[in-house]
Amino acid sequence: MPVxxxxxxxxxQPVGEVSLIGRPVLVVLLAAIxxxxxxxxxxxxxxxxxxxxxxxxxxxxxxxxxxFTGFVxxxxxxxxxxxxxxxxxxxxxxxxxxxxxxxxVVGAAAVWLAGRGWGPTVLGVVLLVxxxxxxxxxSVLTAVVVLGVGAVTAWLWWSGSDRLHAQVLVGTGVVLVVxxxxxxAAVAGTRDSSTxxxxxxxxxxxxxxxxxxxxxALVCAAATWVVATxxxxxL
Numbered sequence: 001m002p003v004x005x006x007x008x009x010x011x012x013q014p015v016g017e018v019s020l021i022g023r024p025v026l027v028v029l030l031a032a033i034x035x036x037x038x039x040x041x042x043x044x045x046x047x048x049x050x051x052x053x054x055x056x057x058x059x060x061x062x063x064x065x066x067x068f069t070g071f072v073x074x075x076x077x078x079x080x081x082x083x084x085x086x087x088x089x090x091x092x093x094x095x096x097x098x099x100x101x102x103x104x105v106v107g108a109a110a111v112w113l114a115g116r117g118w119g120p121t122v123l124g125v126v127l128l129v130x131x132x133x134x135x136x137x138x139s140v141l142t143a144v145v146v147l148g149v150g151a152v153t154a155w156l157w158w159s160g161s162d163r164l165h166a167q168v169l170v171g172t173g174v175v176l177v178v179x180x181x182x183x184x185a186a187v188a189g190t191r192d193s194s195t196x197x198x199x200x201x202x203x204x205x206x207x208x209x210x211x212x213x214x215x216x217a218l219v220c221a222a223a224t225w226v227v228a229t230x231x232x233x234x235l
Contacts, residue, residue, distance in 0.1 A: 056102020
C-alpha cells in the first residue's frame with residue numbers, strides 16, 4: 001500500500017489542547033508510579049530508561065560535531081554509546097554529561113507537551129529517533145528493544161486517539177523522571193564508580209565526581225518540578 005504523504009504530515013501536526021484533568025491523569029500517574037515500584041516491571045522499564053540515557057549521549061554528541069557510530073543495551077540494564085571525535089574538550093564533556101539527565105529532560109518535556117496537543121508530533125519525532133537508533137544498534141538485545149518500543153510507538157501514533165497520546169506521554173514521562181532518579185541514586189551510591197559518567201567527567205575536567213553527580217541531580221530536580229506542577233494543575 002503506497003504511503004499517503006499528506007496523511008502522514010497531517011498526523012504529525014499538533015491538535016490543540018487536550019483535556020486531561022482529574023481522574024484520567026490520576027489513573028495514569030498511579031499506574032506509572034506502581035510500575036516503577038514493582039521489581040519485575042521495573043526491570044523491563046529500566047531498559048527504556050537506559051535507552052534514553054544512551055541516546056542522550058548520542059544526541060548531544062551529534063550536536064557537538066561528534067559522529068555517533070553505535071550503542072548497546074545489556075542484560076544487566078546497563079548500556080554504552082560510542083561517539084567518535086576529540087578525546088577531550090567541551091564536546092566530549094557535554095556528550096559524557098548528557099546521559100543521566102536525558103531521561104529526566106525527555107520525561108519532563110513529554111509531560112509538558114502532552115496536554116498541549118503535541119502528542120502526535122512528539123510520537124513522530126520519537127519514531128524518527130528510533131529509526132536512527134535501530135541502524136546504530138550493535139547487539140540483538142538492543143535491536144529487539146528498539147524495535148519493540150518503535151512498534152508500540154508507531155501503533156499509538158497511527159491508531160491512538162489524541163487523549164490516549166496525551167495519557168501515554170504523561171505516564172511515560174513520569175516513568176522516565178522517576179527512572180532518572182533511580183539511575184542517579186544507583187551511580188551515586190555505588191562503591192565501584194571508576195567507570196561511571198561522573199568519574200569519567202572528573203578525569204576529563206579535574207572537577208570532583210560528586211560535583212557532577214550534583215549537576216545531574218539539579219537537572220532531575222528541575223524536571224521533577226515541571227512534571228509535578230503540570231500534573232497538579234491537571235488534577
